[in-house]
Amino acid sequence: MNIGMPESDYPDIRGLHLFAEMSDEHFQTLMRGSYVQNFPPQIELITEGDPSDFLHVVLSGSVELFSSWNNRETSMATVRPISTFILAATIKEAPYLMSARTLEKSRIALIPSQDVRKVFDTDSGFARAIVTELAQCYRTVVKSQKDLKLRTSLERLANYILRCQRHAGGGDTFDLGYEKRRLASILGMTPENLSRAFKGLHPYGVQVKGRNVSIRSQKDLEQFAKPDRLIDDYSS
Amino acid sequence: MNIGMPESDYPDIRGLHLFAEMSDEHFQTLMRGSYVQNFPPQIELITEGDPSDFLHVVLSGSVELFSSWNNRETSMATVRPISTFILAATIKEAPYLMSARTLEKSRIALIPSQDVRKVFDTDSGFARAIVTELAQCYRTVVKSQKDLKLRTSLERLANYILRCQRHAGGGDTFDLGYEKRRLASILGMTPENLSRAFKGLHPYGVQVKGRNVSIRSQKDLEQFAKPDRLIDDYSS
DNA sequence: CGCTATGTTGATCCATATCAATAAGTGTGG
């Protein structure tokens, strides 16, 4: 493990909202104590319950956040570049609530939590950015909670597909972002049930071949899914 | 509606973590623009989707946060004195994701969102407090999400009862904090199912009479519920 | 290739929702 981050990674991290507004001096302080590492797929980076020693930044690849209880496991979220995870645990100096594993070969920056807290106390630009980021995280989980409590699995899938489409640019054919077994867990269902749910959307013009989805009738699908900006909008 | 908050309410609000560390001057600034109002039960204070004009503080009584979609409604959380709600929307200057209604006669302080954002930008003690509060809120929703995705309704009820007991001081008889129909919605089930779930806990020594719960065998109940600090601990 | 993980399909089971009827509270005005 190499201490100190390669300067070539600085711009990527500096470009994050979270680090954009802070002073150069404080940014250097953070970077000096940080690591960057490449991980193969399926490596467990952190385990829920452990103390939060590092704020993590996904530079490339992707990371799954998941949780377990009583021998069951569920996928909570996916982190894609360039963004951070477990910010709340870092700030609160509390144990992680979720575990994290790489989904693919990933490059991850590790910033010591105590440095983050120290700079946070002295750099108001950084503090503001953290607030914004946390508020965003909070609202994302609330939306996800509404999705879970107010919709059936078929409705969740339909809306997931529409979000996916929007994210991909709005065309009528695009890639499902996940392996199906993982998507099932994210949507809170079993792989078998997901398989059937895709069939259940066939009457609304949804065709699936492997990871590829095509939407035959935008109108029918939307009429069924009833997307809602207070659940399905990523931006606000 | 009276503009300006009665000075008699200052200490309660000042006592909140959120307002404890800020300068007197900034605190006065916030209070000057604020209102305090008494509301009867069942009044809808805010509606999801509306712009976030005020940060709300529950001084007495209690408030339910709930959400709707497609003619369905679910209870998301309950806010009890003394604490705030919709902080994230205020900070992000984004629409509310949840609606709020009083459950009982309640005294609510309303602090203009733009004042909160202004003071937040200049008072670093306040900014720090907001970060801590938001991180707390985030972790609470994550726990609730884990509860929902990893447990059956019977397990959720069992763990709710244990949390309730702990909150009430640990005795073997205590008050369920809610009307049952509301508890059902909070736990993500129907009233009928809750009724049956209480019966389902009878073998583990749980007795319910009206709002009163008594636990006959702490050990049996805990063995079934398997409480977990990463889901059921309120404090961290 | 063939091995292993992933995806599909069918049969069945279980948890939970829904519908309907009754019972038990709760509050109101006489």
Next chain:
DNA sequence: CCACACTTATTGATATGGATCAACATAGCG
């Protein structure tokens, strides 16, 4: 204080969404 209305809680019967188990198909990958 009672009678009434109205909401909430319970119970039973039934329907349904979704999970589980098992078999098979398919797709990646060394």
